[in-house]
Amino acid sequence: MTNWIWALSFFLFGYIINMFYISVLYHRALTHKAIILGPKMMSWLGLTGGWFTGLDPKTWACMHRLHHMYSDTEKDPHSPSTFGVFGVWVGQYKSYLQIQQRLLKNDPEYTSLVSDIPFDVGITNRYNLSWLPYIVHGILAFTLSHFFQSQLIGVAYFMGIMSHPVQGWMVNALAHRFGHRNFETNDQSTNNTFVGLFVFGEGYQNNHHHFPKRAKFSVKWYEVDVGYGMSLVAEALGLLKINRFTTN
Ligand SMILES: [Zn+2]
Numbered sequence: 487m488t489n490w491i492w493a494l495s496f497f498l499f500g501y502i503i504n505m506f507y508i509s510v511l512y513h514r515a516l517t518h519k520a521i522i523l524g525p526k527m528m529s530w531l532g533l534t535g536g537w538f539t540g541l542d543p544k545t546w547a548c549m550h551r552l553h554h555m556y557s558d559t560e561k562d563p564h565s566p567s568t569f570g571v572f573g574v575w576v577g578q579y580k581s582y583l584q585i586q587q588r589l590l591k592n593d594p595e596y597t598s599l600v601s602d603i604p605f606d607v608g609i610t611n612r613y614n615l616s617w618l619p620y621i622v623h624g625i626l627a628f629t630l631s632h633f634f635q636s637q638l639i640g641v642a643y644f645m646g647i648m649s650h651p652v653q654g655w656m657v658n659a660l661a662h663r664f665g666h667r668n669f670e671t672n673d674q675s676t677n678n679t680f681v682g683l684f685v686f687g688e689g690y691q692n693n694h695h696h697f698p699k700r701a702k703f704s705v706k707w708y709e710v711d712v713g714y715g716m717s718l719v720a721e722a723l724g725l726l727k728i729n730r731f732t733t734n
């Protein structure tokens with residue numbers, strides 16, 4: 487029983503770190519500027535993002551800006567309308583790799599989309615070592631398993647911190663296909679309550695596509711946005727500043 491509690495705790499520990507980076511820092515701050523980062527926090531994000539999440543922040547921002555520009559058209563990097571609901575899993579990964587290659591080759595069509603981001607594609611990605619963060623977290627997971635004499639605990643930690651393929655698929659596929667719509671937008675975005683809860687507010691894609699510059703993704707009282715809650719806590723700790731002046 488105790489092992490299960492430790493496993494759940496390490497899963498949540500990894501998951502919360504990952505979601506803080508991806509939902510708060512990559513998405514709401516870096517991509518949409520709904521949250522303002524100071525120079526120190528911005529440098530920290532550029533240096534550590536890839537190591538904590540396994541995904542390069544600049545590539546992620548570029549891919550996500552393309553998603554907003556071309557939502558649910560053929561140019562959308564991960565639309566279920568193009569790839570099918572289950573095909574998004576592989577489609578989003580292939581698009582990510584392709585966008586990263588274009589950035590590394592300094593293709594102006596792509597670099598111009600992220601020219602405001604004050605750091606380069608991460609060092610591991612520049613030198614074909616993008617697998618390295620996964621190895622580092624694998625070693626940490628192995629060490630935890632050894633320390634607690636329980637494989638489950640190491641697996642739980644790894645699944646939490648490296649959960650982005652599942653989160654990404656849920657948001658990109660399910661929250662662009664199943665759920666309620668509060669706004670008429672020019673895409674297939676939906677507000678999926680389950681994805682909204684599990685992926686810390688990211689499942690409210692319809693609200694977010696209607697108000698892309700708002701840090702808070704929920705609109706209705708029953709739409710819970712944990713990511714916005716984390717943003718408020720981080721703001722109280724002085725790590726970032728929520729941009730409350732943008733209204734759309
Ligand atoms: Zn979307």
Ligand SMILES: [Zn+2]
Nearest residue numbers: 518550694698
């Ligand atoms: Zn967005």
